[in-house]
Amino acid sequence: MAEARKSMIKFKPKKFKVGDTIKVDFIVIHPMDTGLKKNKKTGEIKPAHYIDNITFSLDGKPFTTMKVWETVSTNPYFSVNLKVPGKGKVTVDYTDNTGEKNSKSKKLKPKG
Amino acid sequence: MKKTILSLAFLSTMAMLQLNAGEQFAMSDADRAMYKEMLENNPADIYVEEGGELFEKLGDETALAKFLGITEKELPKYIAGFPRYVKKLGNVVGLDQVMQAMEVEQGKKKTKLKSGKMFSMMAYVKSLANDEAINIDLSEPHEKEAYELGKKTYMTARGGRGLACNSCHSKDIVGQVLRTQPLPDLGEVAVAGTWPAYRMTKSSLRTPQRRFQGCMKNALLKVIPIGSKEMIALEVYVATLAQDKNKKISIPGLKR
Amino acid sequence: MKRRNFLKGICAASAVAATMTPSGLLAKDAPKGGNVLSYDAAVKAITGGKAVADSAKVSLTVPEIAENGAVVPVKVNVESPMTEADHVKAIHVLTTKNGNSRCADVMLTPMNAKGYFATRVKLGGTQDIVALVEMSDGNFLRAAKPVKVTIGGCG
Numbered sequence: 001m002a003e004a005r006k007s008m009i010k011f012k013p014k015k016f017k018v019g020d021t022i023k024v025d026f027i028v029i030h031p032m033d034t035g036l037k038k039n040k041k042t043g044e045i046k047p048a049h050y051i052d053n054i055t056f057s058l059d060g061k062p063f064t065t066m067k068v069w070e071t072v073s074t075n076p077y078f079s080v081n082l083k084v085p086g087k088g089k090v091t092v093d094y095t096d097n098t099g100e101k102n103s104k105s106k107k108l109k110p111k112g
Numbered sequence: 113m114k115k116t117i118l119s120l121a122f123l124s125t126m127a128m129l130q131l132n133a134g135e136q137f138a139m140s141d142a143d144r145a146m147y148k149e150m151l152e153n154n155p156a157d158i159y160v161e162e163g164g165e166l167f168e169k170l171g172d173e174t175a176l177a178k179f180l181g182i183t184e185k186e187l188p189k190y191i192a193g194f195p196r197y198v199k200k201l202g203n204v205v206g207l208d209q210v211m212q213a214m215e216v217e218q219g220k221k222k223t224k225l226k227s228g229k230m231f232s233m234m235a236y237v238k239s240l241a242n243d244e245a246i247n248i249d250l251s252e253p254h255e256k257e258a259y260e261l262g263k264k265t266y267m268t269a270r271g272g273r274g275l276a277c278n279s280c281h282s283k284d285i286v287g288q289v290l291r292t293q294p295l296p297d298l299g300e301v302a303v304a305g306t307w308p309a310y311r312m313t314k315s316s317l318r319t320p321q322r323r324f325q326g327c328m329k330n331a332l333l334k335v336i337p338i339g340s341k342e343m344i345a346l347e348v349y350v351a352t353l354a355q356d357k358n359k360k361i362s363i364p365g366l367k368r
Numbered sequence: 369m370k371r372r373n374f375l376k377g378i379c380a381a382s383a384v385a386a387t388m389t390p391s392g393l394l395a396k397d398a399p400k401g402g403n404v405l406s407y408d409a410a411v412k413a414i415t416g417g418k419a420v421a422d423s424a425k426v427s428l429t430v431p432e433i434a435e436n437g438a439v440v441p442v443k444v445n446v447e448s449p450m451t452e453a454d455h456v457k458a459i460h461v462l463t464t465k466n467g468n469s470r471c472a473d474v475m476l477t478p479m480n481a482k483g484y485f486a487t488r489v490k491l492g493g494t495q496d497i498v499a500l501v502e503m504s505d506g507n508f509l510r511a512a513k514p515v516k517v518t519i520g521g522c523g
Contacts, residue, residue: 025153
């Protein structure tokens with residue numbers, strides 16, 4: 001399924017070995033509207049529209065879950081650590097308050 | 113006695129210098145480090161990636177090099193010299209106008225200059241020149257003409273308050289605080305090297321010309337259209353300010 | 369044009385901007401969004417009234433002055449072995465004056481190997497950012513830091 005939203009997963013450092021603890025960074029393009037601001041053109045209040053749940057998994061096993069509020073910045077960034085057990089796939093599943101579901105994955109490729 | 117007087121005088125001078133430099137609002141080193149780190153997770157990276165996908169549809173670096181009549185290897189350095197005189201188009205143009213021309217040549221629908229898609233494409237193409245020194249070629253007569261027009265535009269006082277770009281960005285004024293922010297030296301902050309950038313206050317990718325427009329609105333100057341002769345000329349002039357300080361391209365930037 | 373005078377003219381009203389709050393985000397003036405929750409109420413909801421200890425084990429990194437209140441970087445590092453027996457269960461990022469004081473609740477596991485989380489939050493004005501940490505033994509730790517929000521700049 002093509003991702004409706006644009007996002008990026010970055011591993012830092014880019015090169016790592018099995019057993020290293022890396023940073024897993026997730027950035028996503030999302031308005032994170034608080035429901036308190038007006039649309040400058042129409043004068044109408046923009047309804048609250050924000051990511052509310054995020055799950056980071058490794059090969060299907062969740063290792064971090066987040067409950068997120070509209071107070072997080074627009075086009076948000078989330079960062080956690082992960083100890084690399086071996087080759088695998090990191091998946092970030094996220095939903096927003098409108099029920100929209102999205103998912104982004106990135107292969108974990110340790111060298112050695 | 114003498115020591116006390118000396119230090120008092122020294123302190124008051126320092127305090128005055130600090131006020132003039134906008135020190136009370138200036139970032140501490142720790143803050144600066146935090147903001148530098150943010151560059152590593154710039155939402156603009158996603159727009160640049162999107163731009164890359166759109167650019168791919170136009171034929172990538174191969175098609176661009178062919179269109180400009182140069183080799184792919186020469187591209188990064190060449191891109192770092194934009195806005196530039198492109199013989200094929202008979203004008204000094206920006207990268208966005210080159211993209212548009214390529215679309216026309218390929219029989220594709222033109223992407224508007226003032227559109228998210230074009231900003232993303234422009235950011236991607238400009239990023240191909242990352243780490244290259246800005247190199248506006250003033251030996252080229254059309255480029256020199258644009259430079260002169262740009263300088264004139266920069267220096268011309270206009271609008272309700274009789275302001276020119278130079279009114280706030282001249283060497284004498286730079287550093288003074290306006291609306292809580294110290295006024296920047298456009299060459300030192302390498303406007304030409306770090307825009308397109310993600311603007312935190314706008315939560316979006318902004319191009320240098322668009323930023324100029326924002327500034328013009330604030331200064332009560334009539335906004336100059338994107339892609340117009342004067343706006344391109346202004347971009348050329350501002351690019352030389354960064355060139356004079358040996359600045360390099362580093363796209364995408366991250367700004368307030 | 370006399371330079372000194374024109375600058376005064378432009379920034380006449382803006383000098384006090386440092387402590388002003390952008391319109392639309394001041395809790396008492398803004399239309400109530402569905403998620404209004406004060407800092408004290410949020411802490412109570414998270415801890416169930418249990419004691420919270422300020423701890424040096426929680427290191428909270430935020431800017432002293434946020435150039436822009438919409439994008440304020442926050443970094444939390446909790447000293448912890450992150451083993452099954454002893455780990456950070458959750459990091460709650462809160463603010464003291466936003467209408468909704470909650471920003472994010474991050475549930476970590478030993479797989480993270482470090483008690484770390486970073487994000488960027490919106491601040492409606494100058495206030496404290498707080499990291500409220502729940503440990504696997506049920507204890508709550510906290511670190512708080514003030515952030516000055518400047519509103520201004522041209523364009």
